[in-house]
Amino acid sequence: MTVTWATYEADYFDYSGPMVPGAVVLDHEIAPRSGWSAVVSAGTVLTLVDVGGNQSGDCLIYAAADTTERYSVPDTLVAQRNAYLVEGSVLMSNEGRPLMTIVGNEVERQDTIGGACSKESNTLRYGHHTRFHHACRENFLLEGARHGLGARDLVSNINWFMNVPVEADGTLGIVDGMSAPGKRVALRAERDVLVVISNCPQVNNPCNDFNPTPLRVIVTDPSASVSETDRR
Amino acid sequence: MIEDLGAGRRARTRTLAEARADAHARADVRVEAMPYLPASSSPYAPVGVDTSRIVWAETVGGPGYTHATLARGTRIRFEDTDGHACAHVVVFNADRHGERLNLADTQKVPWQAYLGAGHPLLSGDGRVLATVAADTSTRHDALCGVTTLAANRRRYGAGEAHSATPAGRELLRLAAAKEGLGARDLPPSVSFFKGVRVEPDGALEWTGSAGPGVTVDLIAEMPITILVANAPHPLDPEDSYRSTPLRIHAWTAEPSSDRDPWWSGSPERARAYANTQQYLTARGIR
């Protein structure tokens, strides 16, 4: 039996473009199921494009100068007194300082309480037959290792384009996404930050529409002039 | 109780003999925040618990912090004695500190954001570190974490561990350091005794304290290292820094088993305990 784990190309894909104009510093397609990381300089803007629609991009952020200072779900939620991320949300560190700000967002809300998938938690959530499904924790560990980071550096993360409602009685979980091909979120770096993204390989719940697809990451520098090539 | 001698209450300490006599004379002082040794001598031993089984008895100041490494099957009781304690807790596998509390999994796997009796505290490795076995408070929070130095400086003027208004994170850093752990080893912590609820629009609503005298019991499902900071919750609406003592008793008891309702409370939980059992059996831990 052939198992299809992801869709790499499709007619409905929409690669869109940067949300904030500026010189393109970086433009990369994160293949389905894979990880990506880079240092994003202060003042530049990272646009993440949901190319195939409802594709979760699990994201961790570290202060580039000292990675013990890293994205913190609690500090971010407390700062805005809200459980969901929207345009204007400031992504805070565990030291209570801003790392990035959401300066553009084309879905109703973004998730940061659902956490990342792992082979280990998959066994709890879906049964031991899922033990060998690739997972975000694997991507985080491999990408992190390129920057000297390990399991001790993995903390609760952001899930771009994932939908995790909390009901009145506290019931929470992952339901169908509110995104679509070409939808974007844009993050301005408030300091030099290391951004690690796992293009989520999960195929046991709706976070990727049961079909992992690519993500496009574009970093633009609004302070630099836009070249003719970029303006096309 | 003997009155606290306090700062500056010096006796005659000009010679070593005098200094030693002075030091020895301080030994019997009793204060509000202190450990009780042996633990069986605790003046506040929980009713119904065989005192010979108590392994840890302590009143943590408000604010204050403590930490311990405990055997599998230890039952840990936190008490909010005066109504304004907030126990910020991080739990690790004592044998492998890289395995530690993962709050996202702790909420996501049981499909429940609010912690209460029967809720497992899950590691990122798909196992149960500890179980919330009993809860007379029901006001807890697994979303908001601890206060930071930066936040406390803004709000109270200071947040250093040595200040009168220490940040929860600064206290957890010290607790971590005492167990050989550093800043990398501190994931988001869970808070007991101060409640937060999520409104339909995502707003975080403060539900606060259940009042004085409430308790939460945890059962260590494997050998664990536990860090505890007692400091105000980040959303505490009180203008002043409000923190009262946290009492801790831990005693030798039984790990969870299939006799406990939470063991098979859902298929996810059953598999979490199965994973834990498999790990412990392979590791030679009974």
Ligand SMILES: [Zn+2]
């Ligand atoms: Zn994932």
